[in-house]
Amino acid sequence: MKAKLLLLISAVFMLQHPGFQAVFADEQPIPVTVGLTSIQPPFVINSEKQLGLAYAFTDFLNRKQKKFIFNPRMVPVKRLLKTEKGPEINIIAFNDVDWGWKKRGGEGSLPLTYGSDLFVRHKQQKPTSALQESSSAANTVTIAAVRGFHYAFAGFKASNLEQMENVRLTKDELAVLRLVEHGRTDTGIISQSLLDWLSKTSPERFRLLNINPEPDHTYERQLIVLPSSPVSLDELNALLLQLRGPEMNRIFSEFGLRPPPLQYR
Template sequence: MDLARNCRPLLAAVTGMMAALFFAVGASGQTVVNVALPTGQPPMVIEKSAKRGLVFDVVDALNSMQGEFRFQVDDYPAERLMVSYDEMDVHIIAYSDAKWGWGDRGARPSLNLTNGRDLFFTLGGYERDPSVTEEIAAVRGFHYAFANYDSDLLSQMPNVTLVSDEESVLRLVENKRVDKGIVSEAFLQWIALSKPEVYSRLKIDFDRPDHSYNRQILVLPNSPVSVDQINDLIWKMIASGRLQSLYARYGLHVPDALNKSRSNTLDPVRYFSSLITLGAAAQGNAW
């Protein structure tokens, strides 16, 4: 009895290790790759519970293209992700930018998947009182050039109304609760597709963006899948036209540098030359 009782802790530990190994490899023998979402904003993520949005579609495509890895999206708390990512068993960050602190944490970026901008917009025909300070709607915790990329400074600006997401920014502008809002160009493209009647009422300042950025798939040091393997899958989606099709669902366009490479796949020399050139460019952009 004593021997059995003394062995229970060891048995529990072994069982736990076996369970962890089982889930890491997966029931099908595939290696699990945990994917974190850096944003809950449309169109990247439209509805987490229903797994709607571009990120979910791209992850599904990655899973259908190969059998070695099983990419699974997990909802990690955004505020904790940057601080505790190494304790949370996160392997890759989907559609973030290495410049947003991840490069300093050892993340390697894939090829650039979007060329993004944050844009100011107003309601068409709206005229504000010039004697009153302009009121701006923005997303709490985001980093904008007009606030020196400082979210703490942003929260202290008296003429800024902070909300939880870009859809709320849009509603404030629509209801004339603020003079103008700031959202991503990707969000506006999604609105143009999903709510054209709303988009038609907006006056968007395309010529003076707040700032520009790119998004990539970021591969963390503990990831079982390499950045080269991710890039290989991206190129295959580009060559088949699948990535372009997924983007079109949300009113988005694949960056020109990637899209043009599709025609190069017919010429092996030009194709592999483009891989080298664009791969080097992606590394340079991230640091």
């Protein structure tokens, strides 16, 4: 009995030894905080319920390797870019590195999607006369767009949108879609990704849209590696290439998206 007691005491002291703790600490996955910048289906559908491709994809990464644990966190982009330091975010998910991240030291991973913004109209609804009268000219085409986004038709400056009388600004692309469906605007500008998701989840709504195939502009959605990230760009790209295949493709397909290209254009 005395021998067992001594053995137990020795074990307790061993567990408390810094060297012993360091060995086991090294085996713990390294946390990586992944910033999600807005509610934008299919990438983020519901942040409270953690629904969307961003959540499914980080879960996939966590299941397939043990070195890192990727923790998605909803942080509005304005909060991230407002101050020099900002919240401690390591990676930005499903953004383009050219959307203001380069000046913060961000580096873009291999593309997860090739994206574009498209103009859409509704096949049945017509804009209300009240909306037409509010335009600066009778023949002005009203456009619903997302406040703060950068579009080619506005010179890629969000501030220009505020000054365009024929533009109706909304909080997100789902609001743009609703304005189009209810005839509250002549046209709306919506991402190809959301339209692909809509075609899978609500094909009856999708069929009622006239989509102009000529994009306002094109871009790539990547994982943006920030200077604070414990995983390097090379490590992340290597991991993406290692995991590419049917299982990764199925995750994207569940949200109506094509397999990730993982190749710079």
